[in-house]
Amino acid sequence: MILGIETSCDETAAALVTVDGHIRANVVSSQADLHAQYGGVVPEVASRRHLELVGPVVREALGEAGVTLDDVDKVAVTQGPGLVGALLVGLAAAKAIAWSRRLPLAPVDHLRGHVASLYLEPDPVEPPFLCLLASGGHTLLLDVRGYEDEQVLGTTLDDAAGEAFDKGARLLGLGYPGGREVDRLARDGDPAAYDFPVAQVPGLDFSFSGLKTSLLYATRELSADELDARRADLAASYQRAIIRALVGRVREAAAQLGSPRIAVVGGVASNSELRAALPDAALAPLPLCTDNAAMIASAGRFAATLAYPGYLGLDAYASR
Amino acid sequence: MLMLAFDTATEVATSALVDDGEVLAERSSRARTLLEDVDALLRQGGANARDLDALAVGIGPGSFTGVRIGLATARGLALALELPGAGVSTLAALAAGAPGAIPVVDARRREVFALIDGEPSVLAPADLTFEPGTVCVGDGARRYRGLFEAGGAVIPPDDDERHLPRARFHAALAGALGPVDEIEPLYLRVPDAVRSVQ
């Protein structure tokens, strides 16, 4: 059994996953409500909350799985990328648990963790595949060749796709996190009502900041009443532009790689329009789209593992 | 009772293994490598992790990230080894190591943490008042040496041990033991974002 711990952003999470990829417990304590009043994740606020929650979520995961640490063979923890102060809380706790029990520890890359949300039962996907990782922090096109072997084909030059959803939601007067709100509202709107541009950037990269600016201009011209009337159309058109950009790049990359299997992971993978636009793609299970520790434990099955005492001085990293 | 004590609130993290008041081993390094110290302490003291009976952990004030590394480590140890623990103020530990002195911790942003009438407080260095001849210790005293000395304070040399919140004092000051998950950090400052919302 692998104990996974994740604290890279605003979810405090612990999970237990068997060595053959069955989830026994997956506890996520989201801080979204806490950060909503600030309109985004505040690193210091997130780190404080992680410290309050890290013990309880690990205990809850053990309880939910009906096991004790005696049943745990390995600890897997997110080492980066993410908010360093937040990562250090989970890393310190994970190291201490592993050290206490002389367990090996697998430091996990958060992005590989998202990809590893596909490796879990009951429908595991095996590499190779082309993977779109789209979340509040990242937008990456990955040529995944093996469990520990991937090449970055494209990335965002400015905002992440999930960030574009959040910023758009704010302009539309919707709540945080915005992805789900935009998705819901878009169902009542006309996606052709506004012609928001998809940024033309070279290669397989992405850019969403211009789109956000277009939405800003569109909303600025409207009175409060008009905005109320057009909000669903704006949401639908805005969402359509983001999804078009993502799907367009996925199709281009797939053509270049010779029609590989396509997979989508990360928080934006829960977007209904994206899921519908890629009907043949392997999609991360809905509960594993946003940050969680089951995906970290999953990645920990394949990640290079450090035996005691090799991990005692391990540090977190902010970016890859 | 075998107690593991550590404090990671200031730039130099300290740790100690103490058995019924007897200091078996002491170390100092950095917060991020605290567990290397813990490991070495137990080997020096000829003990296993499972021999530990309790934890004493520094709760700050000091570096927010540093304090959290110490407390998260304590939470992990307590969870895995079923240990109780006690939180000890970093200022109290400094004061215990230098009786009669004012403990001053660098709070960055041109402020310091200090005990004012026994209460942990955050203030501008220039607002710290003391009788001439008073000894000030801690990394805040070292950093603002010129200012405090001009006001008549006595600051020990930079390499003086009294500037460190040594973990043996945390072990000595540990009060009633309780659940380590409930030991709270002493931040003394709200995050900027929270302040601007308030």
Ligand SMILES: [Zn+2]
């Ligand atoms: Zn993520």
